[in-house]
Amino acid sequence: MLKNKMKKFTRRFINSEERKNTRSATFYILLTIAAIAILYFIGIPALGRLASLVSSLRGNNNKISNSDFTPPPPPKFKYFPEFTNQQTLTLTGNTESGASVKLTFNGSPQEVLADNDGQFSFGVTLQDGINTFAATATDQSGNQSQKSDDHQITFDKKTPDLEITSPSDGSSYFGSNQRQITITGKTETDAKVTINDRIISVDDSGIFQYTTTLNEGSNTFNVKSTDQAGNTTEKNISLNFTS
Structure with missing residues (x-):
């Protein structure tokens, strides 16, 4: 069952x-x-x-x-003069490749694209005196860099003042006691002075002195003052020596 x-x-x-x-x-x-x-x-x-x-x-x-939220580095400018007598200049620098670089020069903006190596350049026209500029970079994702350092370029076309205070042009010297003389003058502060291509020191007041020994007969001295912008003033003096 x-x-x-x-x-x-x-x-x-x-x-x-x-x-x-x-x-x-x-x-x-x-x-x-x-x-x-x-x-x-x-x-x-x-x-x-x-x-x-x-x-x-x-x-x-x-x-x-995969979006990019990292801003590019601030644009970095290559060498440029702090003082110049040239009214037009080309400013060059580098940043992230392909970034848009915005330059603000004396308050006016202009933009260029950095090349594949991150290089960029701007042509600028200087105004008399101090010119200021800085730049930012914006990458292809829209990220903007911090502003670069503020920079200045001084445009100066005026030649420096130059005065030879002693001796007077055409002065004559006699005998061994007068053979050694000192040329004294005054120029613009921070200017570079040369006498017959010898560099002469200039003090904070623009005063310079140069001591030399005269040769028999006529002695000619070329005094040149060059300011920071490259402007130059020249003067010549002739001194006579008879032993």
Whole structure:
């Protein structure tokens, strides 16, 4: 009797599993038919566009995650004169490659693009006296650098004052006691003075002195004063010596 009960239970279990498997198979068959219908009515191109949209969204997410928020370094200018007698100059420098460099010169802005090496240049026209300028750089992501150092260039066309206070041009000297003389003069403060191409020191008041020994006969001295902008004033004196 127990064996009969076990046989009945086994048959019920097998029938139940068969029904489950039949339902699963039916579900997957219907799902396959639905997928084929979607492909038929919507079309493969539409699915391609959908895949392209998904890929585009992924690309946009990558762009957002890879955005550049680091500003470029401030523009750095190469050598330029602090004083000059040239009214037009070219200012050059470097920053991040491809950045837009904005120069503010005497309050007026102008912009150029740095090249692939980060080099840039500006042509400027100086006004009399002190000219001020600084620059910033903006990279291709829109990040702006800090302002560069403030710089100055002084434009000066005036020649320096030069006075030879002693001796007078055409003076004559006699004998060994007068053979050694001192040329004294005054010029612009910070000017460079040369006498016959010898550099002579100038004090804070612009006074200079040069002691020399005269040769027999006529002695000519070329006195030249050059200011920081490169302007020059020259004077010549002739002194006679007879032993």
